[in-house]
Amino acid sequence: MKNLNRRQFLGQSALVLTALYGSPFEVFAKEKQAYKIAVVDLMILKRQKLGAFQLTKEIGADGLEVDMGRLGNRETFDSQLGKPEVRQQFLDKAKELKLEICSLAMSGFYAQSFATRPTYERMVQDCIDTMKAMRVKVAFLPLGTQGDLVKNPELRPAIVERLKVVGKMAKKAGVVIGIETSLDAKGEVALLDEIGSKHIQSYFNFSNPLKAGRDLHEELRTLGKKRICMIHCTDEDGVWLENNPRLDLKKVKQTLDDMDWKGWLVIERSRDANDPRNVKKNFGANTAYLKSIFQA
Numbered sequence: 001m002k003n004l005n006r007r008q009f010l011g012q013s014a015l016v017l018t019a020l021y022g023s024p025f026e027v028f029a030k031e032k033q034a035y036k037i038a039v040v041d042l043m044i045l046k047r048q049k050l051g052a053f054q055l056t057k058e059i060g061a062d063g064l065e066v067d068m069g070r071l072g073n074r075e076t077f078d079s080q081l082g083k084p085e086v087r088q089q090f091l092d093k094a095k096e097l098k099l100e101i102c103s104l105a106m107s108g109f110y111a112q113s114f115a116t117r118p119t120y121e122r123m124v125q126d127c128i129d130t131m132k133a134m135r136v137k138v139a140f141l142p143l144g145t146q147g148d149l150v151k152n153p154e155l156r157p158a159i160v161e162r163l164k165v166v167g168k169m170a171k172k173a174g175v176v177i178g179i180e181t182s183l184d185a186k187g188e189v190a191l192l193d194e195i196g197s198k199h200i201q202s203y204f205n206f207s208n209p210l211k212a213g214r215d216l217h218e219e220l221r222t223l224g225k226k227r228i229c230m231i232h233c234t235d236e237d238g239v240w241l242e243n244n245p246r247l248d249l250k251k252v253k254q255t256l257d258d259m260d261w262k263g264w265l266v267i268e269r270s271r272d273a274n275d276p277r278n279v280k281k282n283f284g285a286n287t288a289y290l291k292s293i294f295q296a
Contacts, residue, residue, distance in 0.1 A: 001082060025163075034262040034294075035253075035256075035262065035263070035264075035265055035294035035295060036062040036063060036100070036102070036263070036265070037061050037062050037063060037233075037264075037265055037266075037267065037287055037291055037294070037295070038056075038061050038062060038063040038064055038065055038100075038102045038103075038264050038265070038266045038267070039056055039059055039061045039065070039103065039265070039266070039267050039283050039287065040064075040065045040067070040083050040266060040268050041056075041064055041065065041066050041067055042067045042105070042107055043267075043268055043269065044056070044059070044279045044283055045132065045277070045279055046067050046142065047067050047069070048066065048067055048068075048069050048079065048080060050083065050089055050090065050093055050168060052064055052066070053090075053093040053094055053097050053099055054093075054097065055279065055280070056097075056099055057097045057099060058280060058284075059279075059280060059283045059284045059287050060266050060284060060287045060288060060291070061099075061283070061287045062099065062100060063099055063100035063102040063264065064094070064099060064100075064101055065100065065101075065102055065103045065104070065105050065140065066081075066090070066101055066103075066104055066105065066136075067105045067107050067125070068081070068104055068105060068106050068107070068127050068130070069081075069108070070108060071108025071109070071111075071112050072108075072112075075119045075122060075123075076107070076119060076122050076123045076126050077108060077126060077127070078079045079126065079130065080183045081130045081133075081134070082126065082129075082130065084133075086174070087130070087133055087134055087273055090134070091134060094108070096123075096188060101134060102135075102136075102230070102266065103135050103136060103138040103139060103178070103230060103264070103266070104127055104130060104131055104134075104136050104138075104139045104154060105122070105140040105141055105262045106123065106127055106140060106141050106142070107140070107142065108123075109141060109142050109143065109144050109147070109257070110142050110144040110145070111145060111146070112144065112146065113144075113146035113147060114141070114143055114144070114146075114147045114159065114162065115146070115147050115152075115155040115158045115159050115162065116146075116158070119127075120162060121165065121169070121178065124141075124166050124169060124177070125169060127139050128169055128170065128173045128175060128255045129135075130184070131175050132173055132175070135208055136175075137174075137175055137176060138175070138177075138178055138203075138229050138230050138264075139169070139175065139176070139177050139178065140178050140180070140203050140230070141166075141177050141178065141179050141180070141203075142179070142180040142203075143159065143179060143180065143181050143182070145161060147181075148193070149181055149182060149187075150182045150183060150193070151182070156191075157163050160191070160194050160195055162288070163177075163179070163195045163197075163200050164195055164196070164197065166200065166253055167195055167196070167197025167199050167200045168196060168197070170197070170199035170200065171197065171198075171199045175199065176199050176200075176201055176229045177199065177200055177201075178201050178202065178203025178229040178230050179200060179201075179202065179203060180202075180203050180204075180205055180208070181202075184209070184212070184214055184219065185209075185214075185218070185219035185222035185223050186222075188202055188223060188227075189222060189223060189227065198215070201227055201229040202223050202227050202228050202229065203228075203229060203230050203231075203232065204219075204220070204223065204230075204231045204232070205231070205232040205234065205268070206231070206232065206233060206234060206235060206247060206252070207232070207234055207235045207236055207268075207269070210235055210236075210247060211236065212244055216247075216252070217251065217252070217255045220252075220255050220259065220261075221255065221259065222255065224259065225259045225260055225261045228261060228263075229263070230263055230264050230266060231263070231264070231265050231266065232266050232267075232268045233249075233265035233266060233267055233268075234266075234267055234268040234270050234284050235247050235269065235270050236269060236270075237269050237270065237273060238270075238271075238272075238273045238275060239270070239272065239273070240270055240271075240272060240282065240285050240286055240289065241270045241285075241286045241289050241290065242285065242286075242289040244270065249289075249293050249294075250293055253293055253294055264278065265290055265294060267283060267286050267287060267290070270286055271277065271283075
């Protein structure tokens with residue numbers, strides 16, 4: 001050691017770190033990254049398919065939101081992830097490709113009624129059991145068209161009561177259920193306060209305030225850092241995120257930085273209207289643009 005100058009010592013240390021862990025600077029960047037970018041397996045046309053991971057890697061994202069499967073008139077989700085061998089395949093592939101499963105999604109509730117389905121507890125419990133088995137901390141629960149509290153305010157008591165039950169289930173498992181509603185931020189804060197569980201939070205979607213003509217940045221600030229578990233960083237289909245004149249993502253980053261919010265930005269839509277099924281092109285472009293802003 002006495003014969004090594006400082007530059008030589010640092011150089012040899014870097015070589016050792018690289019041999020053990022890969023680039024030390026790369027490891028540091030991954031550990032310190034405030035924002036991570038994911039895509040949704042359903043939206044890249046690989047719903048609960050193992051091939052979604054390779055496609056996610058090719059798109060350039062850091063992770064994947066995995067859907068629980070179709071719901072329809074079933075008692076619970078049509079999910080293969082209840083099988084240990086299937087779950088392990090998913091976990092192994094994610095590890096192989098250095099990807100994360102950022103969340104599970106109960107997208108079946110987009111079209112089905114969370115307020116009236118008699119077996120909602122079984123559905124949510126199946127999702128929570130899968131979360132625990134796959135070490136996933138967040139699940140997405142949209143209230144959807146049939147649970148729209150703006151158009152159907154009479155459903156509020158039933159939805160609040162059910163979400164209180166779900167909150168207790170999530171607390172017991174140590175996970176968070178992120179809900180998406182049609183309410184404005186003040187209305188969503190009131191709803192979350194009424195539910196009264198830290199395990200029920202907002203899974204915020206940029207598209208909702210944009211479509212309603214509300215101030216996206218004020219909505220984020222109103223909800224605040226502790227109420228937002230994850231963000232669908234997306235808008236309606238038509239143009240890529242980079243070409244969207246009503247979504248200034250540089251300003252969004254500044255707002256989130258000011259809030260000291262950190263977490264996953266999950267791309268759901270924002271596909272080119274002229275080529276909507278070209279998954280690599282659409283999601284690759286959106287991922288690259290988000291990374292240029294949020295991971296620069």
